[in-house]
Amino acid sequence: MAAIAGSVVSFARPVKAVNVSPVPFAGLRKDNVAFRLHPVSQKFAVLCAAKKETVDKVCDIVRKQLVLPEGTEVSGASKFTDLGADSLDTVEIVMGLEEAFKITVEESSAQSIGTVEDAAELIDKLVEAK
């Protein structure tokens, strides 16, 4: 059984915020927002949505590592463990992502990656910080 990704964080679907002036997202935590919104009638959670290209690239690397059958659905919401990734798969995926995006992922960050979206968000953050 994988020793990595023991806890999975689930969160609301990322929503694009409109009519908000751009602010840097560095240091944004998942449970609060760093900028003020104009009051709106409906509540929604605004999160740092990963770029689509990043998500697609992660899906690609995951497919190759896990040798998934054609037609297996892999998307942002896909959990690595549900796709059958064990700990060796996971470290190979992380290494693949490090090579593809020229970043280094610390073990503590790697442990919190449960889904493809988690990985893509982390990658965007690390790429941004370079």
Next chain:
Amino acid sequence: MHHRLLLLRRGAMSIPPPPAPRMPGVAGGRLFASLPPPPPLQSPREVHVWYLCPDELIDRSQLDMYTELLSPSERKNALAMNGPRLQKDAMLSRALLRTTLSRYTDANIDPRSFEFKKNKFGKPEILWQSDESSMEWPLHFNISHTSSLIACGIAMDTPIGIDVEEKKRKTVKSILSLARRYFTPLEVDYLAKISDSDAQQREFIKLWTLKEAYVKALGRGFSGAPFNRFSIQLETNSRIQISKATKVCNDSASGCDYLSENWRFALAELNSSYYMSVCIEDNSRGLYSLFFLM
């Protein structure tokens, strides 16, 4: 003071009879035939491992009965796995755990009754009910599976970690690149000296399972015991030695305070196709030896 490692194979897991009525026409009274009671765990230095191969369990009605032992959340988690094969493995993994635990309580506790919790790092543990009538057994367990084998290790009064891997598991990345990225310099050197690539790959898998078993025994998660902070050495007399990688520990911000070296390892081959590593905490100073019983 001896350590004993027993490896035990099950073809079928024993289940207590379901509540009446019994399903008519179910093949084999053997489904309800109880296996003999397991050998008792005689000391904290004894580890028992029960394993099964999902591919051998194809009887649909038998699988349904195993599924019936699971809690609703276990069923839900199993069904969330991608595809029928992974779902079946997940169900069997939980069924193996529950039936095994039940047998080590002398069948005093029904497999369906066990509840589990996770420690703060996510390691699963038994959650004992706090009412006075229940007994508690100081049972520790850990599960590991590959695509074709599921193993459950049981120990008494000592944390345990277990990891199983196919001997011939192919990696996408090269062995040395994986080792350089995740292992210690000592381990990289050990692997680099092996000229035959198949032998090198097998030694990598051995080290991988040993390191995984240690991390799982510690119960702090992969980031709680990063692979590059401790070395495992396979010595020629079959001793398995663990040591902290002092340079890395000294350099790292959090140090290696929670990495301890008083752990015992066993490395075994299963079915000639798998390596299995078992790790338990050891507070004795005694000599240890390992027995493998099939």
